[in-house]
Amino acid sequence: MERIPILRMGQFLLVTIQVDMHDRLAVQLQDDLTEKISEWSSRGVLIDISTLEIVDSFIGRMLANIAAMARVLDAETVVVGMQPAVAITLVELGMSLAGVRTALNVETGMELLYELRGDFHSEMGG
């Protein structure tokens, strides 16, 4: 079955969405991520959506669900790389992704994750 790969990077999980997702694939990702957070005791999830050409209410809800489920499992979620046209459209659609942390790119997203875990300095070697 078609799946979006989840990479494990130490205490974090990394997901890059590179396909035009149909709804079932989005739901599958939500389930897989929740399972992996629990299996690997992950502390954070970084979701890169820089190649997504649209985020509609379904995908927006999926991102919000992932963030909420991760939080219940003691993990933080950061969504990175949203294209400006996607952001404009999403807000006009009526979704502000309240409760979902965002960053402009993977690098700042990772920094934010370390910061949120409160162990920024030890992890970054500073």
Next chain:
Amino acid sequence: MKSVKQETVLLTTSGDVVVARQKVRQWAMEMKFTLVDQTKLVTAASELARNALDHGKGGQMVIEHVENSIRNGLKLVFEDRGPGIPDIEAALRDGFTTAGGMGLGLGGSKRLVNDFQIESEPGKGTRITVVRWK
């Protein structure tokens, strides 16, 4: 409003929603809509195609390049043979949902286009027509 050309996309599976999005993207690009306008059109199409699938038990989308005396537009018509929408005004309100979603599908997509029209007859189906002008 004059029709330049048109094409029909059937909506029977969630994969068809992806096809509908890609078609709208392709047409909007060919008509040289700005990137933001393309994104709005594709997002509205995604919402309305899913709507026809989830609430209308499937249907079709007709995509059409139209023009009037002064400008070009992309018109999308979504038709389903579902139960219809008993209270259109309520269905357009943000937060109104019968499928457990965010309730942004109809009201939200209305904000992403210039013209928006719903015709619905209980028991017979729903037709939603949207146009975004260049």
